[in-house]
Amino acid sequence: MKIVLLGYMGSGKSTIGKKLANKIYHKFTDLDTYIENKEGKTIPEIFNEKGEIYFRKAEHKYLQEFLNENDSFVLSLGGGTPCYAGNMDVIINHDGLISFYLQASIPTLKDRLINNSSKRPLLASLSEEKLIEYIGKHLFERSVFYEKATHRITVNSKEIEAIVAEIRILLH
């Protein structure tokens, strides 16, 4: 199977992706990690040294490369991947691919991201108050892309196991 998980930063894409892949005996790949390995730099280093536009081009290139080279996978995207360079159309039009939008509320995302923003260049400099405002606006803009996924799963306070089970039911 070809499975893609997408959603905002902090929605649990990597954690859930790893668990899901494990359960269904598929290879798991995190697109951010794939990019870091290919570029030989961390995501913050790429943003700092080369800028966001370079990152978005690289993200597009490596997404296509990954999809062309792999037949069976669970792939977690970066939070912004679906929203740039026609990537969501690439996902939607890719043969046999099933995508899941992991939807989390603004308070859930804020709670998860407040102490965990240093590895995320887009959030690194925001205070708590600014973070809520930023997530609200950003999520609103991005939802248009996220909503194009094959399925939407609400995450919030659900256990990881329950989310994985929900995804597996939709895969049958």
Ligand code: S3P
């Ligand atoms: C980004 C999300 C990050 C990473 C980069 C940009 C975004 O991935 O790709 O920092 O634009 O939302 P995660 O969603 O895995 O944090």
